[in-house]
Amino acid sequence: MNKLLTTMFALAVACVTVSAQAQTVSGKVEEGAKKTAMCVGCHGILGYQASFPEIHKVPMIAGQSATYISSALNAYKTGDRKHPTMRAIADTLTEQDIADLAAYYSVQGLKEGGAPPAAAARAPSERVQALIGRDAANTCITCHGANFNTPNDGTVPKLAGQHADYLFVALKSYKTERNANLGRSNGVMAGQAKKFTNAELKELAKYISSLPGELKTVPEPVIHRSAAK
Ligand code: HEC
Numbered sequence: 323m324n325k326l327l328t329t330m331f332a333l334a335v336a337c338v339t340v341s342a343q344a345q346t347v348s349g350k351v352e353e354g355a356k357k358t359a360m361c362v363g364c365h366g367i368l369g370y371q372a373s374f375p376e377i378h379k380v381p382m383i384a385g386q387s388a389t390y391i392s393s394a395l396n397a398y399k400t401g402d403r404k405h406p407t408m409r410a411i412a413d414t415l416t417e418q419d420i421a422d423l424a425a426y427y428s429v430q431g432l433k434e435g436g437a438p439p440a441a442a443a444r445a446p447s448e449r450v451q452a453l454i455g456r457d458a459a460n461t462c463i464t465c466h467g468a469n470f471n472t473p474n475d476g477t478v479p480k481l482a483g484q485h486a487d488y489l490f491v492a493l494k495s496y497k498t499e500r501n502a503n504l505g506r507s508n509g510v511m512a513g514q515a516k517k518f519t520n521a522e523l524k525e526l527a528k529y530i531s532s533l534p535g536e537l538k539t540v541p542e543p544v545i546h547r548s549a550a551k
């Protein structure tokens with residue numbers, strides 16, 4: 323009797339463990355490395371320009387945090403982020419693919435000790451400082467970190483050194499509503515971006531882009547499938 327109870331208890335515990343595992347897919351760097359064929363044509367080319375729906379450099383994703391990469395890819399998948407090409411691409415990825423790719427890109431090109439010290443950020447001009455501190459309760463650095471490279475939460479991106487034209491397009495996208503090809507529905511950043519004119523967002527983007535950070539583009543060979551059969 324006692325033995326039976328113990329067995330039943332063990333089974334119940336096993337079931338809980340299995341269902342908990344089903345919800346958290348963990349990514350593997352080596353697996354992610356095998357899944358980048360669909361990404362390298364844009365994210366593996368230095369300075370690659372996107373031309374639709376707006377012209378700007380493709381974001382650097384190497385060195386970005388895995389949690390943020392997953393969260394961004396899921397946002398394209400669900401349509402919370404409307405960028406048409408990234409939506410089409412994210413649509414083809416499974417939860418496991420996303421976890422593996424996020425793990426891979428989060429460490430790609432990252433060097434131990436490569437992170438800039440928190441104090442390295444060049445002090446902004448007075449004008450930019452005022453923009454950063456406009457929302458006194460929640461300044462940009464509350465979430466993105468004093469050097470814009472140490473987010474306070476996994477779902478918050480590193481920004482330091484990111485391409486200025488991309489940062490500007492991303493910031494504007496949080497203000498865009500009711501557009502089929504443009505826009506991001508993240509409520510936190512919508513609340514932030516809507517406090518600024520586009521000219522001010524451009525100034526913020528330019529400053530943040532000038533800071534030392536860990537984000538980079540690591541050139542990767544594009545594997546061309548041979549046309550000849
Ligand atoms: C045709 C070019 C292209 C390809 C191919 C591509 N991307 Fe992108 N990616 C972009 C562009 C452009 C953006 C910016 C979209 C936006 O404005 O939201 C982007 C955004 C992203 C972001 C969000 C970055 C951020 O800072 O928020 C991630 C993560 C990402 N891509 C990962 C991938 C992965 C992984 C693959 C391969 C499975 C891939 N991309 C394939 C062009 C591409």
Ligand code: HEC
Pocket residue numbers: 381393394397453454460461462463464465466477478479481489490492493506508510511514515526
């Ligand atoms: C309360 C926390 C918080 C504050 C304050 C905040 N951010 Fe963000 N920021 C986030 C989060 C979370 C995201 C990711 C949103 C998403 O998934 O689209 C983000 C995304 C961004 C992005 C998009 C980056 C990319 O790679 O696509 C930019 C640019 C940005 N923030 C700049 C700023 C600036 C500039 C300020 C100050 C005016 C600011 N943020 C204030 C939390 C915050």
